Amino acid sequence: MRTVNLEHLAGRRVLSQRGKSIGHIEEILAEQRGDELVVTEFHVGIYAAFERLSASTIGIAMLDLFRLRRRDGLYRIPWDKLDISDPARPRLLCPMTELPGWKGQKDLRE
Amino acid sequence: MELMRDLLDKQVFDRRRVKIGKVDGVVAELRRGKPPRIVAIELGSITLARRLGARPGEWMAQLATRVGGKRHAEPHRIAWKKAQDNGLDIECDIEVGETSIFAWQDWLRDHVIGRIPGA
Amino acid sequence: MKKLLEISLGVVTSVGGFLEVGSMATAAQAGAAFGFQLIWAIVLGTICIIFLVEMAGRFAAMSHHTISEGIRERFGFNVFLWPLLVVLLVNFMVLSAEIGGVAIALELATGIGFQWWALPVALLAWLLLWKGTFGFIEKGVSVLGLVTLCFVVGSVMLKPDWTAVAGGAVPSLPAHDAINYWFMASSILGASISPYLFMFYSSGAIEDKWDESHLGANRAIAGLGMTFGGTISIGVLIVAALVLATRGIDQVDDYHQLPLMLIPIFGFWGFVLFVASLAIACFGAALEVGLQQAYLVAQGFGWTWGEDRKPRDDPGFSAVYTASLFLAAIPIVLGLDPLRLTIFSMAVTAASLPLTVVPFLFLLNDERYVGEHRNGIISNAAVIFIIALAFVLAVVTIPLQIFGGT
Numbered sequence: 001m002r003t004v005n006l007e008h009l010a011g012r013r014v015l016s017q018r019g020k021s022i023g024h025i026e027e028i029l030a031e032q033r034g035d036e037l038v039v040t041e042f043h044v045g046i047y048a049a050f051e052r053l054s055a056s057t058i059g060i061a062m063l064d065l066f067r068l069r070r071r072d073g074l075y076r077i078p079w080d081k082l083d084i085s086d087p088a089r090p091r092l093l094c095p096m097t098e099l100p101g102w103k104g105q106k107d108l109r110e
Numbered sequence: 111m112e113l114m115r116d117l118l119d120k121q122v123f124d125r126r127r128v129k130i131g132k133v134d135g136v137v138a139e140l141r142r143g144k145p146p147r148i149v150a151i152e153l154g155s156i157t158l159a160r161r162l163g164a165r166p167g168e169w170m171a172q173l174a175t176r177v178g179g180k181r182h183a184e185p186h187r188i189a190w191k192k193a194q195d196n197g198l199d200i201e202c203d204i205e206v207g208e209t210s211i212f213a214w215q216d217w218l219r220d221h222v223i224g225r226i227p228g229a
Numbered sequence: 230m231k232k233l234l235e236i237s238l239g240v241v242t243s244v245g246g247f248l249e250v251g252s253m254a255t256a257a258q259a260g261a262a263f264g265f266q267l268i269w270a271i272v273l274g275t276i277c278i279i280f281l282v283e284m285a286g287r288f289a290a291m292s293h294h295t296i297s298e299g300i301r302e303r304f305g306f307n308v309f310l311w312p313l314l315v316v317l318l319v320n321f322m323v324l325s326a327e328i329g330g331v332a333i334a335l336e337l338a339t340g341i342g343f344q345w346w347a348l349p350v351a352l353l354a355w356l357l358l359w360k361g362t363f364g365f366i367e368k369g370v371s372v373l374g375l376v377t378l379c380f381v382v383g384s385v386m387l388k389p390d391w392t393a394v395a396g397g398a399v400p401s402l403p404a405h406d407a408i409n410y411w412f413m414a415s416s417i418l419g420a421s422i423s424p425y426l427f428m429f430y431s432s433g434a435i436e437d438k439w440d441e442s443h444l445g446a447n448r449a450i451a452g453l454g455m456t457f458g459g460t461i462s463i464g465v466l467i468v469a470a471l472v473l474a475t476r477g478i479d480q481v482d483d484y485h486q487l488p489l490m491l492i493p494i495f496g497f498w499g500f501v502l503f504v505a506s507l508a509i510a511c512f513g514a515a516l517e518v519g520l521q522q523a524y525l526v527a528q529g530f531g532w533t534w535g536e537d538r539k540p541r542d543d544p545g546f547s548a549v550y551t552a553s554l555f556l557a558a559i560p561i562v563l564g565l566d567p568l569r570l571t572i573f574s575m576a577v578t579a580a581s582l583p584l585t586v587v588p589f590l591f592l593l594n595d596e597r598y599v600g601e602h603r604n605g606i607i608s609n610a611a612v613i614f615i616i617a618l619a620f621v622l623a624v625v626t627i628p629l630q631i632f633g634g635t
Binding site: 001002003004005006007008010026027028029030031032035036037038039040079080084085 | 111112113114115118134135136137138139140141144145146147148149152157160161190191
């Protein structure tokens with residue numbers, strides 16, 4: 001069984017296939033499918049860990065105030081488009097042209 | 111579930127509501143053609159040290175081996191199927207006494223704390 | 230009736246927390262050097278700590294987690310490491326200063342040098358933590374701590390010009406020694422807004438098993454308790470201003486000058502009251518800071534913790550406070566001047582504030598922890614103000630210390 005420690009992905013810079021930085025991993029979404037908990041999406045934003053900071057309206061207001069959060073949201077990258085076999089160096093598995101299709105706001109409801 | 115917000119660094123309890131540590135790491139199995147599957151949570155100083163870097167991780171593993179023996183060179187893992195998200199905490203259907211998670215605390219109790227009168 | 234008793238005990242508990250060697254030394258120095266002019270710094274510090282303590286208590290009561298646990302859990306280990314290391318270091322210095330404070334008191338009382346008292350004091354503190362329960366320590370220190378009211382009584386007996394006192398509560402610019410003035414202001418703020426205080430308070434709320442029903446008592450204890458401590462500090466300042474300054478002592482740089490404060494008012498008993506106040510306030514603080522070191526480490530790493538448990542049931546926790554107390558005694562044993570150490574540790578506390586105060590903005594607005602009792606506009610405004618103040622202090626305190634401190 002090939003395993004990785006997901007905590008090493010926190011805040012890591014994500015590189016495109018050409019080596020260009022597209023942002024940092026801010027969160028990893030997982031879903032219960034049957035009796036398995038599986039990773040479904042990676043949320044990539046401009047700064048590391050700011051999604052952890054933004055889970056409250058004050059936090060978001062402060063981040064917007066200092067323009068630390070991209071207004072148009074994060075990239076929600078599906079699990080199969082990111083290579084995490086080396087958690088310190090996650091790489092996009094598809095061309096960057098596909099990225100705009102995955103833009104989305106983080107779900108603010110707690 | 112958002113793994114960093116809801117799982118990582120949360121307090122872990124065992125079956126008897128004993129505090130056994132925090133979720134220091136989350137282990138996922140990589141599979142061909144299927145999404146990664148969460149298989150275990152990890153606890154302990156080795157896991158924590160690794161989060162600071164590869165070198166600190168190695169030092170901690172060496173320290174643990176030197177002090178406790180080879181069996182302590184690997185971090186403690188609790189299978190995910192034994193864990194349950196309890197709101198702000200994680201409860202595990204295990205008995206901490208059956209794991210080696212408290213090995214260092216037991217050592218501390220037997221060799222230091224327990225030797226001081228009144229403990 | 231029971232709630233009333235709980236509240237009154239909680240109020241008096243601030244003595245070990247708010248009133249300790251840092252607040253006494255900074256208040257005395259400020260009074261001697263600048264008269265009533267720096268009262269505003271104590272008032273400002275008190276208001277800030279009231280907000281922080283209330284929030285720390287509310288957080289613990291609602292989430293059953295302490296602030297330290299909240300910081301690790303909410304921001305992750307890598308971020309938590311910074312406040313952890315800095316607070317451990319700052320607390321170490323403060324603990325050393327508190328042990329020094331008790332040691333000075335004993336030197337004043339017996340004539341035996343303070344260096345000889347450091348280890349016995351650490352030993353006694355350790356014994357109380359080892360064998361005592363949280364409730365016993367809390368109540369014991371509180372009741373004994375009432376002796377510090379002598380400063381308030383003393384200040385009233387001196388018949389100060391109360392309008393001048395009130396005037397001091399309004400910020401003003403210094404007529405002389407501007408750098409020293411601002412350095413003292415920042416030290417007073419560091420003495421009032423101590424991270425160990427609000428962290429200990431949230432740990433205490435868990436030890437006392439608070440829940441949602443305690444929110445009202447929490448507000449009362451935070452408000453009245455810290456005001457109680459602040460009032461006593463102002464009492465120290467007034468006495469120093471009226472007694473030391475009029476005797477030409479405008480610089481308190483030797484702790485032997487301190488007991489002089491109460492002698493003109495109470496005679497020989499002034500000496501006794503001063504020594505007792507110093508010893509008890511500092512000893513209480515030593516217990517709190519020592520415990521807080523253990524709370525911080527145990528809570529940060531998820532170990533079992535609790536002062537009511539036998540030490541063998543939480544060996545990691547007990548080991549940390551044991552090591553903390555004895556290590557912190559060492560600088561005093563080696564002869565480090567406790568007064569200098571106190572002023573320095575207050576300055577460092579002020580400089581470290583941003584690391585522990587910024588998390589409040591996020592934790593107290595997070596529904597998952599505090600449910601429907603999130604911060605209102607006033608509390609959030611207060612936190613943002615305190616964060617801004619913390620950053621200013623972080624930037625100016627060390628330079629002020631270098632250029633203007635003792």
